[in-house]
Amino acid sequence: MHLGFWKNLAKPIIGLSPMDGVSDAPFRFITAKYGKPSLHITEFTNVEALNHGAVKALSAFLYDEMERPVVAQIYGVSPEAFYKATIVAAELGFDGIDINMGCPSKAVSGNGAGAGLIRTPALAQQIIRSCQQAVQDWSNGKTMYEAGIHRDIIDYIESLQNGKIPDTSNASAAPHQPNQAISARSCLPFTPKRQLLPISVKTRIGYDRPVTEEWIKTLLECQPANISLHGRTLKQMYSGEADWNEIAKAARLVHQSNYGATILGNGDIKSVADAHRRITETGVDGVLIGRASFGDPWIFDQNRQPRSIKEKLQTAIEHAEKYEEIFGQNPRIFAAMKKHLGWYCSGFNNAKELRLKLMTANSATEVKNLIKEHGHI
Numbered sequence: 001m002h003l004g005f006w007k008n009l010a011k012p013i014i015g016l017s018p019m020d021g022v023s024d025a026p027f028r029f030i031t032a033k034y035g036k037p038s039l040h041i042t043e044f045t046n047v048e049a050l051n052h053g054a055v056k057a058l059s060a061f062l063y064d065e066m067e068r069p070v071v072a073q074i075y076g077v078s079p080e081a082f083y084k085a086t087i088v089a090a091e092l093g094f095d096g097i098d099i100n101m102g103c104p105s106k107a108v109s110g111n112g113a114g115a116g117l118i119r120t121p122a123l124a125q126q127i128i129r130s131c132q133q134a135v136q137d138w139s140n141g142k143t144m145y146e147a148g149i150h151r152d153i154i155d156y157i158e159s160l161q162n163g164k165i166p167d168t169s170n171a172s173a174a175p176h177q178p179n180q181a182i183s184a185r186s187c188l189p190f191t192p193k194r195q196l197l198p199i200s201v202k203t204r205i206g207y208d209r210p211v212t213e214e215w216i217k218t219l220l221e222c223q224p225a226n227i228s229l230h231g232r233t234l235k236q237m238y239s240g241e242a243d244w245n246e247i248a249k250a251a252r253l254v255h256q257s258n259y260g261a262t263i264l265g266n267g268d269i270k271s272v273a274d275a276h277r278r279i280t281e282t283g284v285d286g287v288l289i290g291r292a293s294f295g296d297p298w299i300f301d302q303n304r305q306p307r308s309i310k311e312k313l314q315t316a317i318e319h320a321e322k323y324e325e326i327f328g329q330n331p332r333i334f335a336a337m338k339k340h341l342g343w344y345c346s347g348f349n350n351a352k353e354l355r356l357k358l359m360t361a362n363s364a365t366e367v368k369n370l371i372k373e374h375g376h377i
């Protein structure tokens, strides 16, 4: 067990929740700059894909130094693939590795990964131990070659470490070309410090019914550095309300375990005030905020001031520019930026009209022109 950065985080901890398709490198850059959450967690990345050399999967692992502490989230079912993915994340310079045991989507949990692991506790424990073994071995000097990492992944990481743009021209069609994404790194070349990295888990309170106490005890036997707990079962997906009474039960167990682990509650937090109330009521060390950060990177700011429309829309433009800087100028790729534009565009006169116009934009320049035409900047 190693607590790493978790033990030094100022409390209460208010972090950005990992969100596939949302909390990518440009979004995390913007939240780091304007909201300064206590930590950032990447979108999840499939360990089996990394194991097969899918370089494109590494685009989820881009980050900026500003995001530290920054944690790589991984998912899958194979303990061996988790071992290798942990070494990959360590080589990329992350501050920690988080195991996803909470994703309810059929594509993930149907294979036994994500929240599917709640039903296979022995495998869940094996996976945690495998990641812990990987950071132990890596801190003792194990190389990517010795760990059996796929050659394409090694080439990509070594290029980055040497400050070069990796040549991914032979990689299968990537939704986000990592070679363009290199600009997301603010410190190239780099040498990761071989240190023990903390392994954490993000999960839910149960599969089809809450089994919080039994499940949290199972996890604690492996001594993860942190547990982030979404107060819904897999079956609930995102419906109903998160059950913070279950989260309070988990908080008691984590703190009784006495080895210094932290617990973050998660689900339906809409503001810092909301976060403080839940922390006081349940005894968690902090929270993760997910959906309430859509179009609102300032949400983590404890001294938050109301933002003018102009400021919101200028941030939307900056976000779009960062998106292109990282993922390149390509209308097909830019399509994934549009949901963010829609989120920034709410709560003011004619917001709907502008939102509809922005859905036609294919580049940051077009976004800027449309916002100007609309008379907001």
Ligand SMILES: Cc1cc2nc3c(=O)[nH]c(=O)nc-3n(C[C@H](O)[C@H](O)[C@H](O)COP(=O)(O)O)c2cc1C
Residues within 6 Å of the ligand: 017, 018, 019, 020, 021, 022, 042, 043, 044, 073, 100, 102, 103, 202, 230, 266, 267, 268, 269, 288, 289, 290, 291, 292
């Ligand atoms: C679009 C979307 C993508 C998500 N992707 C992930 C993910 O990759 N990893 C993860 O652990 N949770 C993921 N989640 C779950 C969130 O991290 C969080 O647990 C959930 O949204 C509840 O928190 P909230 O009410 O603050 O949004 C995702 C949620 C959403 C809405």
